[in-house]
Amino acid sequence: MGRTRRGAVAALAAAVALAMCTGCGTEGRAARDPGPGATGAARAAAVELTAGQSRLLERAEQVLIGRCMAQRGFRYAVTEPPPQARAKRSFPYGLDDVAWARAHGYGGRDDRASEAARRADPNQRYFHGLSARGRAAARTALMGASPAGLTATAPTGTTLTASPDGCIARAERSLYGDLAAWFRVKVVTMNIRPAQEAKVRADPRYAEAVGAWAACMRAAGRPYASPDDSRAAAAAFAEELPPDRADAAESALAVAEATCATGTGLSRVSQALDHSYGDEFRARHRGDIDLRRRLQNAALPEAERVVPPSDRPHEPAGGTETTDGPDQPDRTTPSTDTSGGPHA
Structure with a gap:
């Protein structure tokens, strides 16, 4: 493709x-698409x-x-995909679960375990x-x-073949x-979720919330302008430090990020925007969601x-x-690790 x-x-x-x-x-x-006017048993299959x-x-x-x-x-x-691949979470708008951050950091340890499983x-x-x-x-x-031979246009606007x-x-x-x-x-x-997340990130209300988050991080001695910046800093730990020290530094930074996300409006605003844009995209693509089901x-x-x-x-x-899936409003997503998983 x-x-x-x-x-x-x-x-x-x-x-x-x-x-x-x-x-x-x-x-x-043949695909049995009952069409938009179908009712009863035909529609019940779209579960x-x-x-x-x-x-x-x-x-x-x-x-x-x-x-x-x-x-x-x-x-x-x-x-079968490794257990850590099934359980992995994604925080597209900034890590906002303090307990998860304390236990997993940004997922560096889980990523190493997944990579080892992939190599095996x-x-x-x-x-x-x-x-x-x-x-x-x-x-x-x-x-x-x-x-x-096969062509489709994703909600992001990209044409895939x-x-x-x-x-x-x-x-x-x-x-x-x-x-x-x-x-x-x-x-x-x-590709509904990538398009949905792009809309959230482009929303001025999200940008305003990120500004408040950045101020909180500066006050905590973490001068990062966005969650992407703090995540990039955490990735650098893995390249510069031994694994144990990198994990500790990553966890500390992740906890700071999550604390500021929950202590300012970032978590609340991103969740509300994600839900709103999710509803919009799911309504727009309801026919495709039902046909896939x-x-x-x-x-x-x-x-x-x-x-x-x-x-x-x-x-x-x-x-x-x-x-x-396309009907799930939850912002956290499982890993797309390829070992044994589905494809696009």
Whole structure:
């Protein structure tokens, strides 16, 4: 995929473990979009997946990638993302959870653990063991010869492209039927949050709140103009200090950032703006959100056929979706680490 498929290249080149497709066999199942006027059972299918159902689709996609890659002469192992990747949080407008900051800093320790897990990923090890020619052939097998044939415009305004060939496309077609429709709604819904966050950051009310936060940080001996600046300073600790000292310095700075975010208007203003713009974007893209859900729900029987009961992920306690999907107003998002995770 033009730019998004680079995430898929990372799935092969950096971890090939991105659960990106869903089947290498039953091609051509039509997407069952009941249309905007549908009611009753047809509309009831547009329900949000539970966390367990979402992970089942991810697992099925990986299984089918593996089958497809094997048919093309390559290995692909089904993997699970490391626990720290599932639990990782993102604070796009400034860290505002003091307890989390005290325990995790900016996530440096978690990032090191994720990186170690990524290096140990069997797909990564296999890929890097191939010759340069073999790696190029493996990429082509996974993603197709060139990112052309599928096109969609994200809410950010960026046009993304992908190949309708390769194991990714073959598998997604098997699960979701109408590959072009699935590609489009996936690109749209997975890019709602970036567009939403850009609107928040451009809002004068957010800029005013950042100014108050910066004044608080200066008073605390931390002269940073924005949360981005303090985060950049924390990243420098990892390059300049031994791990233990870097973690301590990072945590102290993160606690200062979170304390000022909650003590000034930054946390409150950013949450309110995020909720407001989130509502706006979700209303604007409601048709794509519903179609994605219908396609995913329609894909579940196929996923259940692909993944044996003994290999299915367990439903987390509560049974609700934990990812920050297009209908989720929560500002904190899970990691997009590619080891075993979904792709865009």
